[in-house]
Amino acid sequence: MPAIVIPEHLRPADGRFGSGPSKVRPEQVARLQELGRTFLGTSHRQAPVRNLVRHIKEGMAELFGLPEGYEVVLGNGGASCLWDAATYRLVERRSQHLVFGEFSAKFAACARQAPWLEEPMVLEAPPGSRPEVVPTEDVDVYAFTHNETSTGVAMPIRRPPGPPAEAGGPLVVVDATSAAGGLAVDPREFDVYFFSPQKCFAADGGLWLALCSPAALERVERLHAGGRHAPAFLDLQLAVEQSRQDQTLNTPALATLVLLADQLDWLLANGGLPWAVDRCKRSAEILYSWAEASDFARPFVERPADRSPVVGTVDFVDAVDARTLAAVLRANGIVDTEPYRKLGRNQLRIAMFPAVDPEDVAALCAAINYVVGALSA
Numbered sequence: 615m616p617a618i619v620i621p622e623h624l625r626p627a628d629g630r631f632g633s634g635p636s637k638v639r640p641e642q643v644a645r646l647q648e649l650g651r652t653f654l655g656t657s658h659r660q661a662p663v664r665n666l667v668r669h670i671k672e673g674m675a676e677l678f679g680l681p682e683g684y685e686v687v688l689g690n691g692g693a694s695c696l697w698d699a700a701t702y703r704l705v706e707r708r709s710q711h712l713v714f715g716e717f718s719a720k721f722a723a724c725a726r727q728a729p730w731l732e733e734p735m736v737l738e739a740p741p742g743s744r745p746e747v748v749p750t751e752d753v754d755v756y757a758f759t760h761n762e763t764s765t766g767v768a769m770p771i772r773r774p775p776g777p778p779a780e781a782g783g784p785l786v787v788v789d790a791t792s793a794a795g796g797l798a799v800d801p802r803e804f805d806v807y808f809f810s811p812q813k814c815f816a817a818d819g820g821l822w823l824a825l826c827s828p829a830a831l832e833r834v835e836r837l838h839a840g841g842r843h844a845p846a847f848l849d850l851q852l853a854v855e856q857s858r859q860d861q862t863l864n865t866p867a868l869a870t871l872v873l874l875a876d877q878l879d880w881l882l883a884n885g886g887l888p889w890a891v892d893r894c895k896r897s898a899e900i901l902y903s904w905a906e907a908s909d910f911a912r913p914f915v916e917r918p919a920d921r922s923p924v925v926g927t928v929d930f931v932d933a934v935d936a937r938t939l940a941a942v943l944r945a946n947g948i949v950d951t952e953p954y955r956k957l958g959r960n961q962l963r964i965a966m967f968p969a970v971d972p973e974d975v976a977a978l979c980a981a982i983n984y985v986v987g988a989l990s991a
């Protein structure tokens with residue numbers, strides 16, 4: 615790897631651009647330090663931790679403007695658990711999946727591998743684009759991915775036409791892991807919106823949260839009561855009951871809860887979801903307009919409307935080796951710009967979650983220009 619030193623004035627103030635775990639703000643770590651002797655290392659069944667869990671639930675309800683009757687449910691294991699949990703307690707018979715990258719494909723694979731379900735209806739589009747939903751009477755869950763983290767494609771969350779969920783129609787179940795907190799969403803358009811806190815919420819992994827509509831809660835309860843066996847860890851009904859008590863089924867990482875609560879407070883204090891969405895949009899405009907103007911880079915996602923405002927993917931011309939570029943950036947303290955490993959493109963992937971300063975995205979673009987110049991000199 616060429617020894618290239620990026621001048622100080624061209625470097626972002628914070629060099630973390632990973633898509634998860636992602637940048638944690640220093641103030642969050644300071645909060646952790648503050649609580650180091652009183653909160654950390656205490657029982658999750660006692661008031662201090664349960665109060666924080668309640669604070670997180672209330673904060674989420676406020677951030678997303680959850681309508682009456684919606685509940686915030688949480689548990690251990692990260693968003694990946696929800697793919698499997700959904701096959702036990704959300705899909706009754708058959709689901710429809712929009713597949714446009716690795717994460718949405720894994721969600722569909724979980725449904726396909728569940729022997730108690732019918733073969734799912736899978737609508738697939740090549741990486742960099744997205745499929746359109748096909749409204750159908752024949753499914754009881756629409757499985758969407760708000761932001762496909764592997765490709766940098768985002769889709770709007772809209773309830774397909776058909777019988778409403780509260781009248782027994784299909785549920786809209788959204789993997790919002792990298793979208794939640796950075797992309798606009800109307801909770802009336804989903805029944806389950808699930809995510810992990812190590813992306814827009816700038817915390818650590820290991821936890822999942824799910825915003826659930828009354829129709830989703832009813833489905834979970836009915837499938838639980840109906841005798842379909844589920845491992846306790848994947849039984850959403852148990853998670854719902856625990857969450858109502860401001861607890862989790864088993865021990866959560868307290869540090870993750872603290873980091874998450876601090877980020878949530880920060881987002882709300884700054885103006886909530888509209889503020890976060892606007893900040894991510896600003897970062898994305900900087901990144902994509904730089905790539906479009908560049909003669910060696912361009913946005914991977916063809917349709918501007920599909921380009922994610924939180925995870926940007928940028929292709930490079932053959933003359934610029936993105937792997938070398940990422941390695942040089944890394945040696946200069948600018949980390950995790952490598953593309954999703956299985957995509958196999960000559961590409962960088964840049965996370966622009968709310969914690970990331972738009973000015974740092976601008977600095978990153980300047981730093982890339984500098985490195986490419988130095989590499990071709």
Ligand SMILES: *Cc1c(COP(=O)(O)O)cnc(C)c1O
Pocket residue numbers: 634691692693694695717718759761762763789790791792810819820
């Ligand atoms: C990161 C991510 C996941 C996996 O989250 P874990 O916390 O590792 O389980 C799932 N879906 C999407 C869209 C993601 O970005």
